[in-house]
Amino acid sequence: xxxxxxxxxxxxxxxxxxxxxxxxxxxxxxxxxxxxxxxxxxxxxxxxxxxxxxxxxxxxxxxxxxxxxxxxxxxxxxxxxxxxxxxxxxxxxxxxxxxxxxxxxxxxxxxxxxxxxxxxxxxxxxxxxxxxxxxxxxxxxxxxxxxxxxxxxxxxxxxxxxxxxxxxxxxxxxxxxxxxxxxxxxxxxxxxxxxxxxxxxxxxxxxxxxxxxxxxxxxxxxxxxxxxxxxxxxxxxxxxxxxxxxxxxxxxxxxxxxxxxxxxxxxxxxxxxxxxxxxxxxxxxxxxxxxxxxxxxxxxxxxxxxx
Numbered sequence: 508x509x510x511x512x513x514x515x516x517x518x519x520x521x522x523x524x525x526x527x528x529x530x531x532x533x534x535x536x537x538x539x540x541x542x543x544x545x546x547x548x549x550x551x552x553x554x555x556x557x558x559x560x561x562x563x564x565x566x567x568x569x570x571x572x573x574x575x576x577x578x579x580x581x582x583x584x585x586x587x588x589x590x591x592x593x594x595x596x597x598x599x600x601x602x603x604x605x606x607x608x609x610x611x612x613x614x615x616x617x618x619x620x621x622x623x624x625x626x627x628x629x630x631x632x633x634x635x636x637x638x639x640x641x642x643x644x645x646x647x648x649x650x651x652x653x654x655x656x657x658x659x660x661x662x663x664x665x666x667x668x669x670x671x672x673x674x675x676x677x678x679x680x681x682x683x684x685x686x687x688x689x690x691x692x693x694x695x696x697x698x699x700x701x702x703x704x705x706x707x708x709x710x711x712x713x714x715x716x717x718x719x720x721x722x723x724x725x726x727x728x729x730x731x732x733x734x735x736x737x738x739x740x741x742x743x744x745x746x747x748x749x750x751x752x753x754x755x756x757x758x759x760x761x762x763x764x765x766x767x768x769x770x771x772x773x774x775x776x777x778x779x780x781x782x783x784x785x786x787x788x789x790x791x792x793x794x795x796x797x798x799x800x801x802x803x804x805x806x807x808x809x810x811x812x813x814x
Contacts, residue, residue: 571651576630578648581620584613588682588811591649591658592620593666596727597720600627604663607800615808616659621648625719636723638672638730645669646680656680659811663687663796665723668730671777674743683744683814685807687795688753693773695731697766704728738779745784746810747774748803752792785810 567583581602590612594601602609602620612618624632624644634640649658657680662670667689674681699707708725716724739745749770757770768776771786778784787806791799 569652571648573624573644573647573651574632574634576624576632578624578630578644579622579628580648580652581609582617582652582654583609584615584617586616588814589617589619589654589658590685590807591645591660592618593645593660593662593669594621594623594626595664595666596723597716598626602627605796608796608803611800611804612807616811617654619649619652619654621645623719623723625717625723631717631719633718636719636726636730638669638733641669642673642676645673646677657682659683659685661685661687661807662689665690665727667691668727668734671734671737671739674740675737678740678743681743683811684739684746685810686745686747687803688750689747690727690731691773691777692731692734692737693768693776694757694766694770695728696735697768698760699728701728739777739784741779743780743783744810744814745778746806747777747784747786748795748806749774749786749788750791750793750795750799751788754788
């Protein structure tokens with residue numbers, strides 16, 4: 508119990524000021540102002556997760572077989588609606604990323620966090636990280652977990668592409684999308700050409716990323732290109748939550764002459780039904796699930812209850 512209390516103190520006493528924007532992910536990078544603060548904070552979250560259920564193993568962690576490989580998931584909560592949380596790119600632990608938000612939403616809904624191949628404790632895979640393969644793995648994992656559709660997808664950044672593909676190809680399985688700075692095709696196609704995107708691949712080859720995560724990045728542009736003319740289905744409820752940090756980052760890219768469309772307008776351009784599809788900017792610099800968990804939870808619940 509003392510360990511858990513200490514972990515709680517660490518996890519929630521590091522303020523947003525401990526970090527500085529400079530994110531190298533999807534248009535902006537995060538550089539830690541205090542590396543020690545972030546390490547301690549994430550370690551504290553991991554300690555909390557490991558202690559859920561009595562520090563003797565968490566019954567909510569699941570291992571399922573998908574295409575002959577082991578994929579890990581975390582499932583908790585109850586209710587007649589299921590939220591499926593889908594990771595940003597290159598996350599050390601999707602479950603830790605979503606933990607504050609997850610902990611709030613599981614009180615009212617069944618909540619699933621999937622760790623893609625190459626993430627967390629899931630195996631790696633040599634399969635191409637196409638939209639189709641990613642979505643089929645998501646569908647298979649949920650089926651193996653005996654969780655029936657339809658689902659409310661909650662994509663974080665890069666997973667916006669997979670959610671858009673999923674909702675258009677299998678509309679009966681997706682009841683809504685609540686996006687967290689979710690990647691959209693227009694942003695990538697304005698930001699890069701095929702030639703300039705190749706340069707990003709070269710930059711990342713020197714990193715220590717595993718091949719599954721690297722292949723996911725390598726497919727980022729082609730996956731965006733595949734969805735170039737795809738919008739939200741007219742009847743699909745969507746709540747697109749944007750961080751001010753991403754809004755400002757895209758504005759900086761526009762000033763540099765690389766892009767021409769603001770982050771707000773990129774999201775508005777996806778809307779086909781303004782009565783069911785909402786774009787909202789939150790006053791936070793980055794890391795929406797972590798620093799704005801309470802606000803996202805409130806907005807999500809209000810949105811979901813009106814479905």
